[in-house]
Amino acid sequence: MTAVALEGQNALLIAVQTPDLAAAQIHESLEELTDLSASLGCTVVGRVVQVRPRIDPGTFLGSGKLSHVSHDVKRLGVDVVIFDNNLSPSQGENLERSLGVMVMDRTQVILEIFSQNAHTHEAGIQVGLAQLEYMLPRLVGMWAHLDRERGGIGGSKGTGEKQIDIDRSLIRSRITRLRKDLRHLSRERTTQKKRRTHCLLVSLVGYTNAGKSTLMNRLTNSDVQVEDRLFATLDSTTRVMVRDNRPAILLSDTVGFLRNLPHELVASFRSTLEVVRDADLLLHVVDLSHDRFEEHIDTTESVLDEIGAQGVPRLMVFNKIDQVESKVALLMARKRYPEAEFIAAVRDDPTEIKGNIAAFFEKRMVSAPLLLEYRDSADLAKIYRWGRVDAVRYEEDGIHLTVTSTPDNLDRIRAKVPAARDERTARQGEGALSVEGP
Ligand SMILES: Nc1nc2c(ncn2[C@@H]2O[C@H](COP(=O)(O)OP(=O)(O)OP(=O)(O)O)[C@@H](O)[C@H]2O)c(=O)[nH]1
Ligand SMILES: [Mg+2]
Incomplete structure (x- = not known):
């Protein structure tokens, strides 16, 4: 997929609420989409929710709403319309035609963020694979889009369409190649793991930007990349946490979670996520200073279910307590989660967390x-x-x-x-x- 330059663009967010979804769910999901759009550099200039008994198979929105949105697009100077729901290839195409601006869906936004953050070979392959799989059924629309952009140049219309068949087979062979590369990397990882299986494996999990990498650095005296952005970490990194413990305790940092992670991504990041599934203990890191931290907990739990890690024991770690303004909120969280750890990983030494991890293993x-x-x-x-x-x-x-x-x-x-x-x-x-x- 060509990189989409969204820096500084005005975005209008749209969600369709069908009867199977509660208003609160839509609201949370739109909040998340706002953060995602912002991390691509967009300015969110408006949000629209349409309640419908079912989605329109052609244009997703009903025709009345579509003309409303079209009006908003002009009035607000919108450059890109981002749908919280996932669009079918033809819906995306039809919407771009009626609205006259770029249309993206949630999956595309997440894939774009991942692709901007993929700095290593393996992450690059994983994201590339997910993007190609997303793109394959959408080739027709993409070419039509390019043709329109070139519009006016006589005879160019439709030239792209001839390319579709060639591209489709190129993409298929590229997908096959990337899958093979990934399998190879995953095999390497398995042999590495086999050599170390006598060690105890602890894995950091949690919503994106919760402070997992910060805590990783604190616990292992290392310098994994920390950034105030979504999905700063895409690879899993493993370090020795307690060297003199027998067996040694290893800690892995990995990709952050999010509501409805696109299945293309979950599939291509499978080997990275295996680290989580194979762990002996999970440290579930939560940003307590975030208004929606409880939703983040639920989201993380459901992604853990999705990847088959529901059975792995976990220790909750509430982070960023330095930023929690209300003492009451902190007290309530402590009361609600009596077993959990509370820390400001940027400031505090995680001695107690280390002790708890050691105690957890000692009991077993x-x-x-x-x-x-x-x-x-x-x-x-x-x-x-x-x-x-x-x-x-x-x-x-x-x-x-x-x-x-x-x-x-x-x-x-x-x-x-x-x-x-x-x-x-x-x-x-x-x-x-x-x-x-x-
Ligand atoms: N105030 C405050 N900020 C923190 C704390 N811990 C981490 N941060 C900040 O939160 C941001 C995200 O931290 P990371 O450690 O990169 O978070 P992450 O969970 O690894 O994020 P992803 O890899 O993107 O999923 C950074 O700007 C950190 O400096 C904390 O205890 N207090
Ligand atoms: Mg990280």
Whole structure:
């Protein structure tokens, strides 16, 4: 998709409210669209909600409303009309024809923001793929649009349309190529992850701009990009959070969430979002200073459901408390979420959050007595990495260890270090032998 220059353009936002949607939902969604449009540099000059029993298949809006909007477009000097609902290719085309200005839908706006923020190879591929998939069924409209822009130049009309078939097959092969590249990158990530699975994985999640990357930097002493804009982070970055903990605790920062994330995006960001699904613990970061923080919580929860991460335990972290003006609001939030952490990540040390994360894992750890034979003592290093060795005794029959780790890691130790049997099992085994022996 060609980059759409929206900086400084006047935007009119439109939502159609069908009976399945509550007025409040439409309102929240339009608020979000206002933020999204602003982050593309548009000035929102008006918002229109039309209540209709159903959408018009041709022009989305009814004809009466359409002429109203057309009037508003002229009166307010509108450059772009942005629909909160997703438009079909022909609806977009018909609307542009009747209104005489550029028409975009919610998905297109989000894709545009993502594409402006895609700074790395993988994010670029993911966004590019989502854009091509969005574009494929809309080729006809796009060419008609270009033809109109060139309008007046005799004979140019329709020349683009001849290109459609060529473009369609070009796009299809480009999609295939990008999917292959992504699969390759995702495989690389899986092998990286396999090497580290003995570590505990914590992942930051939350609405976009909540302060996830800021908290990431605080918790890991790193310098992940932080910006006051939506979707500043598109890649997942993983850093060691608590190096001396056994097993080590890793923290991942990832893409922010939003209401109705376009399915093209969720699909192409699947491998990035796997980090979230595979985590042992999620830190759900919420910007408490935002008027609509409770909606943001709901949105994040439903995206987590969508990507299959509903079962992962989570710790709520309310951020930006330095910007919460009302003491009452803060008190109410503390009362409502007694288990949650409250922080201003720009200012405070997250010592308590770190402590809570460690405590969370500590509760899930189990201890086991193990016996490692001397000939396998090279494996001792592995045991020390995968778990915490609470006691060690060097005896005749081998090294007696008390190891505390996650049940998974203890299984891993037993499977990979065959001689490290539970001491009790080992003793019983010997006992049985001596009874049956000569
Ligand atoms: N006042 C205040 N601002 C904060 C705090 N934490 C983060 N910010 C600001 O909020 C903005 C967004 O922070 P990020 O850390 O980039 O947020 P994010 O959740 O990673 O955002 P995306 O990657 O875009 O989803 C930045 O301007 C931060 O400086 C805080 O505790 N207080
Ligand atoms: Mg970020």
